[in-house]
Amino acid sequence: xxxxxxxxxxxxxxxxxxxxxxxxxxxxxxxxxxxxxxxxxxxxxxxxxxxxxxxxxxxxxxxxxxxxxxxxxxxxxxxxxxxxxxxxxxxxxxxxxxxxxxxxxxxxxxxxxxxxxxxxxxxxxxxxxxxxxxxxxxxxxxxxxxxxxxxxxxxxxxxxxxxxxxxxxxxxxxxxxxxxxxxxxxxxxxxxxxxxxxxxxxxxxxxxxxxxxxxxxxxxxxxxxxxxxxxxxxxxxxxxxxxxxxxxxxxxxxxxxxxxxxxxxxxxxxxxxxxxxxxxxxxxxxxxxxxxxxxxxxxxxxxxxxxxxxxxxxxxxxxxxxxxxxxxxxxxxxxxxxxxxxxxxxxxxxxxxxxxxxxxxxxxxxxxxxxxxxxxxxxxxx
Amino acid sequence: xxxxxxxxxxxxxxxxxxxxxxxxxxxxxxxxxxxxxxxxxxxxxxxxxxxxxxxxxxxxxxxxxxxxxxxxxxxxxxxxxxxxxxxxxxxxxxxxxxxxxxxxxxxxxxxxxxxxxxxxxxxxxxxxxxxxxxxxxxxxxxxxxxxxxxxxxxxxxxxxxxxxxxxxxxxxxxxxxxxxxxxxxxxxxxxxxxxxxxxxxxxxxxxxxxxxxxxxxxxxxxxxxxxxxxxxxxxxxxxxxxxxxxxxxxxxxxxxxxxxxxxxxxxxxxxxxxxxxxxxxxxxxxxxxxxxxxxxxxxxxxxxxxxxx
Numbered sequence: 001x002x003x004x005x006x007x008x009x010x011x012x013x014x015x016x017x018x019x020x021x022x023x024x025x026x027x028x029x030x031x032x033x034x035x036x037x038x039x040x041x042x043x044x045x046x047x048x049x050x051x052x053x054x055x056x057x058x059x060x061x062x063x064x065x066x067x068x069x070x071x072x073x074x075x076x077x078x079x080x081x082x083x084x085x086x087x088x089x090x091x092x093x094x095x096x097x098x099x100x101x102x103x104x105x106x107x108x109x110x111x112x113x114x115x116x117x118x119x120x121x122x123x124x125x126x127x128x129x130x131x132x133x134x135x136x137x138x139x140x141x142x143x144x145x146x147x148x149x150x151x152x153x154x155x156x157x158x159x160x161x162x163x164x165x166x167x168x169x170x171x172x173x174x175x176x177x178x179x180x181x182x183x184x185x186x187x188x189x190x191x192x193x194x195x196x197x198x199x200x201x202x203x204x205x206x207x208x209x210x211x212x213x214x215x216x217x218x219x220x221x222x223x224x225x226x227x228x229x230x231x232x233x234x235x236x237x238x239x240x241x242x243x244x245x246x247x248x249x250x251x252x253x254x255x256x257x258x259x260x261x262x263x264x265x266x267x268x269x270x271x272x273x274x275x276x277x278x279x280x281x282x283x284x285x286x287x288x289x290x291x292x293x294x295x296x297x298x299x300x301x302x303x304x305x306x307x308x309x310x311x312x313x314x315x316x317x318x319x320x321x322x323x324x325x326x327x328x329x330x331x332x333x334x335x336x337x338x339x340x341x342x343x344x345x346x347x348x349x350x351x352x353x354x355x356x357x358x359x360x361x362x363x364x365x366x367x368x369x370x371x372x373x374x375x376x377x378x379x380x381x382x
Numbered sequence: 383x384x385x386x387x388x389x390x391x392x393x394x395x396x397x398x399x400x401x402x403x404x405x406x407x408x409x410x411x412x413x414x415x416x417x418x419x420x421x422x423x424x425x426x427x428x429x430x431x432x433x434x435x436x437x438x439x440x441x442x443x444x445x446x447x448x449x450x451x452x453x454x455x456x457x458x459x460x461x462x463x464x465x466x467x468x469x470x471x472x473x474x475x476x477x478x479x480x481x482x483x484x485x486x487x488x489x490x491x492x493x494x495x496x497x498x499x500x501x502x503x504x505x506x507x508x509x510x511x512x513x514x515x516x517x518x519x520x521x522x523x524x525x526x527x528x529x530x531x532x533x534x535x536x537x538x539x540x541x542x543x544x545x546x547x548x549x550x551x552x553x554x555x556x557x558x559x560x561x562x563x564x565x566x567x568x569x570x571x572x573x574x575x576x577x578x579x580x581x582x583x584x585x586x587x588x589x590x591x592x593x594x595x596x597x598x599x600x601x602x603x604x605x606x607x608x609x610x611x612x613x614x615x616x617x618x619x620x621x622x623x624x625x626x627x628x629x630x631x632x633x634x635x636x637x638x639x640x641x642x643x644x645x646x647x648x649x650x651x652x653x654x655x656x657x658x659x660x661x662x663x664x665x666x667x668x669x670x671x672x673x674x675x676x677x678x679x680x681x682x683x684x685x686x687x688x689x690x691x
Contacts, residue, residue: 069584090387186498
């Protein structure tokens with residue numbers, strides 16, 4: 001079906017008069033523009049666009065728009081970008097002026113259009129709200145990258161092993177399992193003419209723990225960042241289903257960026273995603289986001305929440321308290337890793353920290369490998 | 383083009399046809415949604431609906447199945463769902479019985495093997511059912527809350543959705559004679575892979591507008607007064623501006639409207655709102671939140687400016 005459709009000369013079938021080729025060209029141009037605006041416009045998608053246009057009344061502007069959009073945009077953010085590009089491109093079309101449309105989609109660092117969604121859609125409220133002392137800059141993260149820390153990998157692997165202790169509902173084959181695996185036994189014994197000679201057994205799979213990592217990257221944490229980055233990368237690799245978000249005055253999920261193959265790509269993407277790196281801190285709002293977004297669904301029993309922060313907060317302590325309470329209901333345990341803990345003269349007196357502490361199950365330091373190793377031992381018991 | 387698909391194409395031949403067909407099933411489809419359904423039928427592409435929980439994404443698939451008068455095969459995704467169990471399983475009990483029977487009437491081993499690993503002993507799970515479309519009719523396949531499943535499952539699904547075929551090693555490969563009408567839904571608790579999204583027509587579904595929600599209430603709740611329906615729709619709009627953990631969806635609207643009709647309420651006052659809050663809000667924290675803002679304030683259309691953290 002698809003192949004057949006791809007072979008049909010779509011251009012010729014476009015309805016209307018001689019302006020068809022014109023429309024064809026304009027749509028192509030529009031696709032290119034979307035591509036430069038960051039949408040993943042593949043040739044397959046473009047073929048589908050023309051197939052779709054065959055089915056709609058292109059004179060109906062809204063139908064035309066939706067037919068293009070459902071094929072070209074693949075998320076709510078992309079829908080928004082699409083709408084903007086569409087307006088700019090086809091609006092200019094009406095005046096008969098074919099001057100190339102200029103787009104200002106990439107905000108320069110000091111001239112940001114506030115409605116460019118760089119936070120996930122579950123981030124409610126105006127981002128301006130806490131932009132007070134937000135420092136938006138394209139941090140050169142690579143410059144801060146000190147290379148792999150040998151030993152960290154082993155520690156994190158050990159941690160992953162220790163945390164995976166929940167029996168799952170699923171089974172896997174096991175020589176000394178308790179349960180007889182009928183399916184496999186049946187397959188195996190066919191060759192003996194259906195006499196049951198060998199039994200295959202199975203036991204419960206061990207369910208992997210999902211980590212939800214919320215990492216403070218505000219100015220006060222800056223010194224520790226290289227270590228943080230490595231920790232985030234390591235945890236993301238070690239726990240496949242885990243999710244990572246960074247926050248200062250707003251929250252950005254960076255899970256996908258952390259999954260990149262090369263560290264340099266990861267760093268570049270994290271840097272461009274989290275433009276609030278080294279800004280102020282609003283723990284309460286960050287937690288609220290976290291609770292409503294990443295943690296909204298999924299089983300609390302298999303989730304361990306990890307917060308990496310020094311607890312210096314500019315927000316409302318009452319909100320921190322409320323959201324910590326909500327977080328504790330959405331996770332099996334809450335681990336707060338505080339890099340300052342253990343430094344001489346530190347006591348958790350920062351207001352955000354104080355209001356969060358009652359809900360924290362493990363309050364631990366981590367700023368280098370030995371403390372991380374100790375942390376891992378403790379976490380093994382979570 | 384297969385005849386069954388032309389059935390889908392006939393029912394969904396134009397945007398207006400989709401809207402009318404949906405309206406007959408008491409579902410109000412706005413134009414973008416209707417257009418997307420039409421395109422999905424014509425281009426034979428799956429639809430991916432994303433949106434908050436409770437905006438009626440699942441309902442779209444159900445209505446499509448009713449309109450096309452086909453079976454709705456539903457695959458509910460969850461954490462840890464594995465690919466195998468969504469295709470098929472063998473009916474072990476029946477197989478063992480067959481073996482016992484064979485013992486009394488000996489037959490060749492190969493014959494027995496072939497017979498107990500045949501269609502008769504196969505328990506088709508959703509994906510196989512959707513592809514085998516017994517009875518020669520395509521089905522409507524609903525893959526619900528795909529964001530809950532693991533990424534491995536997503537990759538597997540991608541394979542199924544590109545070839546519309548699955549393999550049972552003992553029997554062979556099943557290929558769909560008619561492509562099922564596929565609807566995927568996601569609450570967007572995580573981002574789906576780009577490859578999967580590229581296969582689909584994407585549509586974000588928002589909460590209904592005030593007017594649309596009133597119409598939904600009027601259609602779905604028999605015997606409700608227009609004034610009450612209007613008030614409910616307005617209140618829901620206000621309530622959704624409050625930063626609750628679980629924002630009330632359309633299902634909650636309908637629950638609440640039915641409760642109010644049952645209670646013979648003709649106009650919501652602060653006491654009624656507080657007493658019936660359990661229909662709308664499902665978390666204790668959220669109900670407390672409502673109390674702290676004040677039902678009277680909500681009734682006046684004010685969600686409280688400090689509602690957002």
